[in-house]
Amino acid sequence: MTVTIHASLVKELRDETNVGMMECKKALQEADGDKEKAFQLLRERGLAIASKKAERTASDGLITAQVSDDGKRGALLEVNCETDFVARNETFQSFVNELLQKAMETDDSLADACKDELVAKIAEIGENLIIHRHIRYQLEGPGSVASYIHLGGKVGVLLEVGCDNEATVSQDGFQAMVKDICLHIAFSNPVALDRTGVDGSAVEAERALFAKQAEGKPPEIVEKMVEGKINKFYAQICLLEQTFVKDSDLTLAGLLEAKGKELGDTFTIRRYQRYQIGG
Numbered sequence: 667m668t669v670t671i672h673a674s675l676v677k678e679l680r681d682e683t684n685v686g687m688m689e690c691k692k693a694l695q696e697a698d699g700d701k702e703k704a705f706q707l708l709r710e711r712g713l714a715i716a717s718k719k720a721e722r723t724a725s726d727g728l729i730t731a732q733v734s735d736d737g738k739r740g741a742l743l744e745v746n747c748e749t750d751f752v753a754r755n756e757t758f759q760s761f762v763n764e765l766l767q768k769a770m771e772t773d774d775s776l777a778d779a780c781k782d783e784l785v786a787k788i789a790e791i792g793e794n795l796i797i798h799r800h801i802r803y804q805l806e807g808p809g810s811v812a813s814y815i816h817l818g819g820k821v822g823v824l825l826e827v828g829c830d831n832e833a834t835v836s837q838d839g840f841q842a843m844v845k846d847i848c849l850h851i852a853f854s855n856p857v858a859l860d861r862t863g864v865d866g867s868a869v870e871a872e873r874a875l876f877a878k879q880a881e882g883k884p885p886e887i888v889e890k891m892v893e894g895k896i897n898k899f900y901a902q903i904c905l906l907e908q909t910f911v912k913d914s915d916l917t918l919a920g921l922l923e924a925k926g927k928e929l930g931d932t933f934t935i936r937r938y939q940r941y942q943i944g945g
Contacts, residue, residue, distance in 0.1 A: 728759060
């Protein structure tokens with residue numbers, strides 16, 4: 667005889683365990699409507715424990731990346747845990763690598779697609795885990811996708827650099843430049859690629875601050891001072907205007923130009939993404 671499982675009973679079990687409604691209903695059906703037995707079933711499966719752990723803060727974790735052998739596709743992934751101890755755990759790192767393989771194939775939410783696997787891994791490891799974010803690049807035109815992981819997985823970069831000639835991609839000079847740009851992004855944490863990507867309200871706030879600092883001076887002097895400081899502001903946060911970390915005489919735009927002349931091509935940074943644990 668099939669027992670009718672009322673929604674109110676499902677809700678009670680959900681409130682007590684913080685497990686999803688469908689899992690609670692399934693457990694109650696298997697337990698013939700006995701809430702205590704259903705609760706035990708959920709505990710045996712690790713779901714009740716995992717769900718309670720999911721309430722805890724996950725502020726550590728691991729950032730990882732992968733690029734296909736031909737450099738035409740890449741993914742960057744961040745998975746969070748509670749402690750550095752777990753972040754260095756082989757079981758956790760293996761799980762993150764499994765997720766990375768899936769990240770290489772989809773732009774959809776991994777958190778939604780891998781919900782069951784995540785709950786099971788929370789129960790196994792004993793800490794709250796969060797599939798925080800991922801991004802995937804598919805090369806658009808001649809060029810290459812590259813990645814860089816810094817500080818043992820605390821910072822990660824995914825980058826796409828374009829060129830005019832496909833043959834240039836295989837040159838050592840091009841590969842070295844792409845790696846250097848990844849390293850620079852990891853170190854300098856640019857806010858935007860160029861000025862068009864900077865929030866206008868942030869620029870206006872800086873402009874107002876600089877004007878305030880120059881109060882009392884002639885208007886033409888104030889204007890020059892403000893524009894000078896705004897240009898320095900952009901140079902600090904825009905990737906193409908930042909000073910290259912390996913050569914203080916070059917900006918990133920200057921690096922692209924110099925390497926283009928050296929290798930007989932034209933280079934552009936099409937897009938980039940930088941992740942940092944806790945950021």
